Amino acid sequence: MSLPAVSSFSFFQESDSFVEYASFASGKVFLADGILERLKSEGQAKIQPQHEVSDNAMPAPSYHLDANKLAPKTKEVWIAETGPLAERAIALQKWEGFVLEVGESTFRARLKNLSTPGYDEEVEFPFDDLMSEDVPLVERGAPFYWSIGRRFGKTGQMTRYSFIRFKRLPRWEKQDLSIPSEVQQIREALDW
Amino acid sequence: MASTPGVSEIEVSFFGPGYGESILVHVGDGQWIVVDSCVEPGEKYPAPLRYLDEIGVDPREAVKLVVVSHWHDDHIRGMSQVVEACDNADVVFSHAIKCKEFLDLLVAYKDKAESIDYGAEEYQAIVQMLYARTGAQKKTPVWANADRALWGKSLSDGDQCSVYALSPSDQAITDAHLSFAKLLPVPGAPVLALTPDINQNETSIVLHLEIGDFCVLLGSDLEHHASIHHGWNAIIASKAKLYSKSSLFKIPHHGSSNGHCPQVWSNLLQANPVCVLSPFANGSVRLPTKGDVARILQHTSQAFSTCRHISRKLKRDRTVERTIEQFGYPVTLANPGFGRVTFRIGNSLPTVDLAGDACPLSEVLCRA
Numbered sequence: 001m002s003l004p005a006v007s008s009f010s011f012f013q014e015s016d017s018f019v020e021y022a023s024f025a026s027g028k029v030f031l032a033d034g035i036l037e038r039l040k041s042e043g044q045a046k047i048q049p050q051h052e053v054s055d056n057a058m059p060a061p062s063y064h065l066d067a068n069k070l071a072p073k074t075k076e077v078w079i080a081e082t083g084p085l086a087e088r089a090i091a092l093q094k095w096e097g098f099v100l101e102v103g104e105s106t107f108r109a110r111l112k113n114l115s116t117p118g119y120d121e122e123v124e125f126p127f128d129d130l131m132s133e134d135v136p137l138v139e140r141g142a143p144f145y146w147s148i149g150r151r152f153g154k155t156g157q158m159t160r161y162s163f164i165r166f167k168r169l170p171r172w173e174k175q176d177l178s179i180p181s182e183v184q185q186i187r188e189a190l191d192w
Numbered sequence: 193m194a195s196t197p198g199v200s201e202i203e204v205s206f207f208g209p210g211y212g213e214s215i216l217v218h219v220g221d222g223q224w225i226v227v228d229s230c231v232e233p234g235e236k237y238p239a240p241l242r243y244l245d246e247i248g249v250d251p252r253e254a255v256k257l258v259v260v261s262h263w264h265d266d267h268i269r270g271m272s273q274v275v276e277a278c279d280n281a282d283v284v285f286s287h288a289i290k291c292k293e294f295l296d297l298l299v300a301y302k303d304k305a306e307s308i309d310y311g312a313e314e315y316q317a318i319v320q321m322l323y324a325r326t327g328a329q330k331k332t333p334v335w336a337n338a339d340r341a342l343w344g345k346s347l348s349d350g351d352q353c354s355v356y357a358l359s360p361s362d363q364a365i366t367d368a369h370l371s372f373a374k375l376l377p378v379p380g381a382p383v384l385a386l387t388p389d390i391n392q393n394e395t396s397i398v399l400h401l402e403i404g405d406f407c408v409l410l411g412s413d414l415e416h417h418a419s420i421h422h423g424w425n426a427i428i429a430s431k432a433k434l435y436s437k438s439s440l441f442k443i444p445h446h447g448s449s450n451g452h453c454p455q456v457w458s459n460l461l462q463a464n465p466v467c468v469l470s471p472f473a474n475g476s477v478r479l480p481t482k483g484d485v486a487r488i489l490q491h492t493s494q495a496f497s498t499c500r501h502i503s504r505k506l507k508r509d510r511t512v513e514r515t516i517e518q519f520g521y522p523v524t525l526a527n528p529g530f531g532r533v534t535f536r537i538g539n540s541l542p543t544v545d546l547a548g549d550a551c552p553l554s555e556v557l558c559r560a
Contacts, residue, residue, distance in 0.1 A: 141384035
């Protein structure tokens with residue numbers, strides 16, 4: 001049996017964003033090896049084999065898909081049937097930061113790059129870019145997260161986003177501050 | 193390409209990534225001292241260990257002394273790895289932290305997910321490591337205070353090597369102990385990412401090394417104050433020992449004017465000494481300034497920096513770059529470069545080798 005004509009096909013590379021691609025495509029998407037298994041394991045889509053290998057196709061079980069080779073050839077194809085589109089976001093870069101200096105309308109912060117470890121960065125943010133509920137939390141040493149990424153709306157429209165969120169901090173409790181026996185043991189062992 | 197120093201060659205290597213510093217000293221006979229630690233940007237391995245690895249030196253056998261001058265983030269990054277790798281070495285701490293209140297602080301902040309304070313993390317790891325050691329590696333820390341001999345060794349060429357601490361002063365130690373008690377967290381207060389800030393520079397360890405006739409003064413971050421009980425004035429005022437003048441000087445506190453004490457140049461240093469500093473960038477503070485460079489160059493024509501003030505961008509996803517530009521956020525690398533200044537002296541004339549982003553101090557790009 002021959003593969004049905006592919007009227008539209010978007011080739012995409014395997015990346016962290018493939019799941020989102022699958023979801024905002026028009027209900028069905030062709031999947032390359034590896035992506036299939038990951039979608040299955042994440043339960044992201046209902047996946048069923050839709051076509052058998054044709055009599056003149058490449059030997060099974062190879063079903064690699066390639067944008068340049070797919071259309072004229074026939075081979076086993078997997079189709080993921082996805083649910084309705086939903087708003088979603090993909091973080092492309094994440095930082096963990098803490099406030100170094102607080103100015104009148106801005107604050108400077110040290111950033112620990114969580115996407116490319118080993119590189120510390122600094123940034124200056126205006127208070128205007130914070131959620132109003134976060135502004136009172138800004139003080140020296142206050143930790144926060146910052147992420148940049150892509151957001152997809154229900155129509156599949158992509159926009160870029162920057163999101164700064166200060167951590168809600170726990171409070172010191174009495175048991176944190178009681179003199180633990182650990183301190184005494186260290187003092188005795190190390191003549192501290 | 194770095195090479196192993198000769199048996200009787202003295203080497204002092206200074207490492208700096210623009211925010212951080214570390215010093216390695218070969219005193220002779222294949223014996224080394226590590227002072228502070230920093231990590232090259234993008235790396236996890238501390239710079240002094242990486243260098244020893246490059247020149248084929250086993251830190252476990254060769255390093256005899258590890259000095260933790262103070263617990264500022266820019267002096268301690270990777271120090272727990274250094275202590276772990278150099279497990280036959282004595283570990284030197286400032287006497288200022290030899291108190292129960294400091295340990296209370298460390299233990300209180302231990303395992304707090306909110307804490308991203310490298311200084312606290314490194315100290316916690318080091319203390320735990322020293323505590324857990326057994327057998328020959330089980331040693332108590334060596335406590336440094338003014339005019340204390342920390343380590344000594346007779347070398348095969350007949351020279352004597354002695355390492356002295358010139359600070360912290362008695363007054364700085366007392367002040368620090370009182371401060372720690374006040375810094376303990378209060379129930380109900382938020383757990384912040386940073387441990388409380390105190391003036392740690394006052395408690396940092398200045399080292400004086402005598403190796404035969406050659407002397408080195410490593411100024412750490414010690415500052416200069418009017419009081420003769422604090423900072424450099426306390427060292428100048430000390431009558432405990434007459435130290436020979438040094439011909440190699442690690443300029444204190446990244447060249448800042450608050451680390452400049454005129455009497456250091458006249459009383460503790462030879463004329464026109466070789467000087468090295470590591471720059472510093474944190475928030476709006478950039479050291480040294482143009483004024484700092486000009487002041488230092490009045491005292492010596494042989495000054496070097498481990499790193500330039502340079503601007504480099506981290507390569508990242510184009511969408512991320514566009515978004516940063518779109519929002520107008522000035523994101524800069526805290527450690528845009530990395531360099532090494534290596535001073536050697538043996539049987540021939542002394543040499544200075546600059547590697548990476550290291551440069552003569554006159555070429556450091558500075559803010560006014």
